[in-house]
Amino acid sequence: QKEVEQDPGPLSVPEGAIVSLNCTYSNSAFQYFMWYRQYSRKGPELLMYTYSSGNKEDGRFTAQVDKSSKYISLFIRDSQPSDSATYLCAMSGAKGGSEKLVFGKGTKLTVNP
Amino acid sequence: EAQVTQNPRYLITVTGKKLTVTCSQNMNHEYMSWYRQDPGLGLRQIYYSMNVEVTDKGDVPEGYKVSRKEKRNFPLILESPSPNQTSLYFCASSLLSSLGANTEAFFGQGTRLTVV
Numbered sequence: 001q002k003e004v005e006q007d008p009g010p011l012s013v014p015e016g017a018i019v020s021l022n023c024t025y026s027n028s029a030f031q032y033f034m035w036y037r038q039y040s041r042k043g044p045e046l047l048m049y050t051y052s053s054g055n056k057e058d059g060r061f062t063a064q065v066d067k068s069s070k071y072i073s074l075f076i077r078d079s080q081p082s083d084s085a086t087y088l089c090a091m092s093g094a095k096g097g098s099e100k101l102v103f104g105k106g107t108k109l110t111v112n113p
Numbered sequence: 114e115a116q117v118t119q120n121p122r123y124l125i126t127v128t129g130k131k132l133t134v135t136c137s138q139n140m141n142h143e144y145m146s147w148y149r150q151d152p153g154l155g156l157r158q159i160y161y162s163m164n165v166e167v168t169d170k171g172d173v174p175e176g177y178k179v180s181r182k183e184k185r186n187f188p189l190i191l192e193s194p195s196p197n198q199t200s201l202y203f204c205a206s207s208l209l210s211s212l213g214a215n216t217e218a219f220f221g222q223g224t225r226l227t228v229v
Contacts, residue, residue, distance in 0.1 A: 008153075032216045043117075043203050043220035044156075051210075088156070092214040100171075101146075101207070101215045105155035 003027055006089055006104030015113050019076040021087050023104045026070065029093035030102075033065050035074045036088040038106065044088055048074065079111045115140050119204050119221035126194055126228055134189045134224050136204030144207040144215055145187040146171065147179065149200040150223075156203070162187055194228040201225050 006023045013019055021035075031052055036044035048063040050056045050072075056063045062075040072091070076083055089104040117138045126132055138145065146161035148171075158171030162181040176198055178190040187206075191198060202225075207218040 031212070032210060032214050034217070036218075041223070043222050044218075045220070046217050049217055090218070092216060093212075099209075099212075099214045100158065100161070101218055103156045105153070 004089065004091065004102050004104045007107055008105055010108040010110060012110045012112060013079055015079060015081060015111055017079050017111070019079050019083070019109060019111075021074040021076075021089075021107050021109070023072050023089035023091075024070055025072070025091060025102075027091075027093065027102075028067075028070070030091040032092045033063070033072050034090040034101075035061075035063055036090060036103075038086045038088060040085075047087075081111050081113050084110045115219060117204055117206055117219050117221040119202075119224050122222060122224060124224060124226050126226070128195055128228055129193050132191050132194060132226075134191075134202060134204075134226070136187045136189065136221060137185050138187075138204075138206035138219070139185065140206060140219065141184065142206035142208060142219075143184070144209055145181070146205050146207070146215075146218075147177070147187070147189045148203045148205065149173065150203060151200050159189070159202075194226075196228045199226060199228050 004025045033050045035048040037047045038044040053067045060077045064073045086106040086108045088106045147159040148156045157173045160179040162168045204221040205218040207215045
């Protein structure tokens with residue numbers, strides 16, 4: 001089983017839709033969970049950062065972490081064409097073996113006007 | 114402005130000709146790393162550095178070297194590039210949590226390398 005699994009998509013939605021992006025993981029030592037957005041030909045940029053379980057909201061974006069299920073999600077409300085990008089989940093744990101960032105392979109999202 | 118700067122952005126070279134990709138960060142981060150990104154394979158870590166003069170192998174270190182003589186700089190060296198090293202390369206610098214975990218990574222804009 002891979003450490004982090006992410007459906008590569010592609011995912012195509014109409015403007016204004018609610019988008020749900022997900023990752024599952026196998027390492028119970030992970031405590032830090034991140035979502036990165038990567039536009040074509042650009043470097044990934046940090047979108048959301050969550051420590052441990054729970055929800056975090058930032059504007060139209062909500063990140064959820066369910067450590068009991070080893071499942072994280074990113075929701076995008078009122079999606080816009082400018083949200084079209086590849087979304088990468090990433091996670092890490094404590095020093096001593098799991099401190100390295102482990103990335104999912106990314107989900108490519110297209111929001112159609 | 115907080116940033117990670119990589120150079121060059123694009124590079125075409127021939128097999129066996131040594132090259133260096135530079136990386137510099139202005140955030141005083143201790144942790145820096147290099148990744149390569151290939152279609153279907155995602156981001157894979159090549160090398161990382163926890164601090165000055167401290168470097169270690171990532172998941173795909175073969176054919177690469179790094180050095181960390183100063184905190185802000187972390188160059189990637191390909192001593193004898195081969196076509197299978199054609200890829201998109203990213204440098205990143207990161208904050209470490211109180212538990213020593215790699216958390217918020219800031220990425221450079223990428224270097225697209227083609228080895229012919």
